[in-house]
Amino acid sequence: MTDIEVTGLGKRFDTVDALTDVSFSLSGNKICGLLGRNGAGKTTLLSIVAGFERQTGGTVLVDGEPVWENPVATGKVCLVRGVGDATAASVSVRELLDYAARLRPGWDARYAGELLEKFEVAPEKQAKSLSHGKRCALGVTIGLASRAPVTIFDESYLGLDAPSRYAFYDALLADVLAHPRLVIISTHLIEEVATLFEDVLILDRGKLMLHEDADTMRAAGAAVTGDAALVDSFTLGLEVLGERMLGRTKSAMVYGPLDEKRRARAREAGLDLDPIALQDLFVHLTSGGAR
Numbered sequence: 041m042t043d044i045e046v047t048g049l050g051k052r053f054d055t056v057d058a059l060t061d062v063s064f065s066l067s068g069n070k071i072c073g074l075l076g077r078n079g080a081g082k083t084t085l086l087s088i089v090a091g092f093e094r095q096t097g098g099t100v101l102v103d104g105e106p107v108w109e110n111p112v113a114t115g116k117v118c119l120v121r122g123v124g125d126a127t128a129a130s131v132s133v134r135e136l137l138d139y140a141a142r143l144r145p146g147w148d149a150r151y152a153g154e155l156l157e158k159f160e161v162a163p164e165k166q167a168k169s170l171s172h173g174k175r176c177a178l179g180v181t182i183g184l185a186s187r188a189p190v191t192i193f194d195e196s197y198l199g200l201d202a203p204s205r206y207a208f209y210d211a212l213l214a215d216v217l218a219h220p221r222l223v224i225i226s227t228h229l230i231e232e233v234a235t236l237f238e239d240v241l242i243l244d245r246g247k248l249m250l251h252e253d254a255d256t257m258r259a260a261g262a263a264v265t266g267d268a269a270l271v272d273s274f275t276l277g278l279e280v281l282g283e284r285m286l287g288r289t290k291s292a293m294v295y296g297p298l299d300e301k302r303r304a305r306a307r308e309a310g311l312d313l314d315p316i317a318l319q320d321l322f323v324h325l326t327s328g329g330a331r
């Protein structure tokens with residue numbers, strides 16, 4: 041089991057503070073979601089954690105070791121950024137996987153082959169000549185088959201079409217169950233992957249806004265559904281994040297804990313209470329002005 045300890049992390053690019061005083065720790069075998077709007081600092085943070093980029097302040101430790109220019113620490117982290125940096129290479133897919141196999145002690149060649157078949161990526165093709173979606177598929181194949189103790193997908197599956205994205209989610213879940221490890225998924229498209237997350241980190245303008253386990257986050261609000269008039273009466277005085285109508289039925293997303301008395305009132309009124317969608321919460325928490 042590998043752990044990551046980030047303390048007071050800062051990164052300045054010329055005049056831009058991409059990260060400011062970010063601190064958190066992750067340990068245990070689980071899937072964590074790193075959420076943030078465009079420009080929030082996700083790629084910068086993950087690049088520093090993987091040792092691709094050097095911080096300008098603070099520390100990042102992997103199993104107690106600083107990551108910058110330290111192969112002991114960086115060898116434990118596999119970061120797939122976008123389509124995967126490696127997929128731009130002028131080599132065949134097969135050669136690229138052979139290279140990954142030499143680099144990654146946990147590499148599973150048979151599994152990599154199965155994934156290529158699943159995503160219909162031809163091993164003899166030049167990696168950089170693949171379509172954008174197939175390069176994404178190759179990137180996530182390298183990430184999954186690396187079996188690195190810390191595997192990071194930085195928006196790396198977003199170029200996949202819907203069937204391939206769901207194939208990726210299924211493969212990830214099955215593989216993490218069979219080979220437990222720490223996985224970090226960075227995204228701003230949350231709905232599809234939200235159910236995979238056990239932990240959620242939200243970055244906002246370079247600062248860590250929230251680090252919570254996903255169940256606690258979902259319990260921070262509720263979706264109240266039922267007859268529109270009854271929903272309106274129930275939500276009076278509560279913070280409502282959004283509403284949806286379907287005929288006479290309304291669903292309102294309420295932010296803030298509901299005590300047992302209120303929950304009983306909802307039941308008596310025939311209203312349904314469900315956990316709030318992570319996406320709705322994310323939009324609410326980070327919508328303080330577009331950049």
Ligand SMILES: Nc1ncnc2c1ncn2[C@@H]1O[C@H](COP(=O)(O)OP(=O)(O)OP(=O)(O)O)[C@@H](O)[C@H]1O
Binds near residue numbers: 058077078084
């Ligand atoms: N090499 C760089 N030089 C200058 N500024 C940079 C550099 N890399 C990132 N930045 C700036 O740092 C901030 C964070 O960028 P970053 O790419 O980490 O955000 P992100 O959350 O990954 O965004 P997105 O979701 O749009 O990919 C942005 O303001 C960006 O312009």
